[in-house]
Amino acid sequence: MLLAEMEELNKNLNALEKFLHELPEKALNLGVRVLIAAILFFIGAKVIKLIRKIVARSLEHAGVELGVIQFLDALIKICLYIVLVLMVAGNFGFDAASVVALLGSAGVTIGLALQGSLSNLAGGVLILLLKPFRVGDYIKEDSHGNEGVVKEIGIFYTKLMTGDGKLIVLPNGNLANTSITNATEPSVRRVDLFVGISYNSDIEAAKRVIGEVMEQDPDVIKTEPMLVFVDALGDSSVNMGIRCYCENADYWTVRWRVLENIKLALDEAEIEIPYPQLTVHSLQRE
Numbered sequence: 001m002l003l004a005e006m007e008e009l010n011k012n013l014n015a016l017e018k019f020l021h022e023l024p025e026k027a028l029n030l031g032v033r034v035l036i037a038a039i040l041f042f043i044g045a046k047v048i049k050l051i052r053k054i055v056a057r058s059l060e061h062a063g064v065e066l067g068v069i070q071f072l073d074a075l076i077k078i079c080l081y082i083v084l085v086l087m088v089a090g091n092f093g094f095d096a097a098s099v100v101a102l103l104g105s106a107g108v109t110i111g112l113a114l115q116g117s118l119s120n121l122a123g124g125v126l127i128l129l130l131k132p133f134r135v136g137d138y139i140k141e142d143s144h145g146n147e148g149v150v151k152e153i154g155i156f157y158t159k160l161m162t163g164d165g166k167l168i169v170l171p172n173g174n175l176a177n178t179s180i181t182n183a184t185e186p187s188v189r190r191v192d193l194f195v196g197i198s199y200n201s202d203i204e205a206a207k208r209v210i211g212e213v214m215e216q217d218p219d220v221i222k223t224e225p226m227l228v229f230v231d232a233l234g235d236s237s238v239n240m241g242i243r244c245y246c247e248n249a250d251y252w253t254v255r256w257r258v259l260e261n262i263k264l265a266l267d268e269a270e271i272e273i274p275y276p277q278l279t280v281h282s283l284q285r286e
Contacts, residue, residue, distance in 0.1 A: 037088045044084040052076055066135040067153035068128050074155045120156040123172030127153060137184040141175060188221065189248045191255050195262055196237030198272035203230065206240060209269045213261045214244045219254045221245045236276045 052073055059069045133139045133150055139160070140147035146168050148160030158175055160168040183189070197206050207228040214226045224245035231241035242262070246254040266273060 041084065041088055044087065048077065048080045048084065051080065067150075070135070070152050071124060071128055071155060078155070117156055119173035120171045123174070123176035124153065124155055124158075126176045127158070127172060132180050133182050133185075137182055139183070140181040141170065141178055142181065143174065143178040146170060147181075183251075184248060187248055188224065188245050189251045191220075191242075191244050191246060191251065191258065193242040193255070193259055193262070194231060195240045195242065195259075195266070196234060196273060197240060197266070198274045199238060201238070201271045203238065203240075205269060206266065206271050209265045209271065210240065210242055210262055213258060213265050214242070217244075217254065217258055217261070219246050219250045220258070221247070237274050 055076060056069055056073055059072065127133070135150050135153060137150050138148070139150060146160060148162040148166075148168055150158060151161050151167075152159040154172075156172060157169045158172055160170065162168060195210070197203070210228045211226065214220050214228075215222070220226065221244075225243070226245075227241070227243040229241050230238060232239040242258075244254075244258070263273070
C-alpha cells in the first residue's frame with residue numbers, strides 16, 4: 001500500500017516538474033498569440049473604418065438618402081467586426097467554421113433571445129423601404145407622443161432631437177407598427193390660431209383687423225385661403241378662429257409673429273381681449 005502511494009506521488013511530482021519546465025515556453029507562446037491578436041484587431045479596426053468611409057462617400061456621391069447611408073454603415077460595421085472577431089479567435093486555435101456551425105445550431109435559441117432586436121432590425125428595413133419619414137423630418141409618434149427632428153435611422157433604433165435639445169431613442173419595431181405624424185413632408189402647412197374677444201366688441205371690426213394682420217405678414221401665402229370666423233361662444237369671450245397657410249419651414253415663425261401682431265392690432269383698435277370672468281349673485285334676506 002505504501003509502495004503504491006509512493007509511486008503515485010512520484011508521478012505527480014514528475015507531472016509538476018514537466019509543467020514547470022514547459023511553463024515559460026507556453027507563456028511565451030500565449031504572449032505572442034495575444035500580441036498578434038491585438039495587432040490584428042488594431043489593424044482590422046482601422047481597415048473597417050476605412051471601408052466604412054469609402055462606402056459612405058460612394059453612397060453620398062450616388063445621391064443615396066442620409067438615413068439609408070446611416071443604416072448601411074451600421075450594418076457593415078457589425079458584419080465586419082464579426083468577421084474580425086472570428087479571425088482573432090482563429091489565432092487562438094478556434095475553428096471559425098466550428099463557431100459558425102455552433103451558432104447555427106443554436107439559432108432558434110438565439111432568435112428567441114434576440115426577438116426584440118430582430119423586430120427592430122425588420123422595422124428599420126421597412127422604414128427605409130417605405131419612407132414614412134427621412135432624416136431631417138419633424139415627426140410625432142402617436143403611441144407615446146414622442147416628437148422631434150429625425151437625426152439618425154439606425155439598425156435597431158431611430159434618434160429624435162426635441163425642440164429643447166433632448167435626444168429621444170425609439171425602437172424601429174415600435175415606429176414601424178404605430179401611426180406617425182410627419183410635419184415636414186408637405187411643403188405648405190396651415191396655421192390655426194384662436195383669440196377671444198369681448199362680447200361687447202364689434203365682431204366684424206375684429207375680423208377686419210385680424211384679416212389685415214394676415215395680409216401684411218410677408219410669409220403668409222396670399223394665394224391660400226385666409227379665414228377669420230367665430231369658433232365658439234365661450235363663458236367670458238367670443239372665441240375667434242384664424243386660419244392661414246405658410247411654408248412648412250416658416251411655420252413657427254409665422255405662428256408666433258402673427259399671434260403677437262394680432263394682439264397689438266386688437267389693442268390699437270381698442271378691441272378687448274377679456275380675462276376669465278365669474279358673476280356672483282348674492283341672495284339677501286329681508
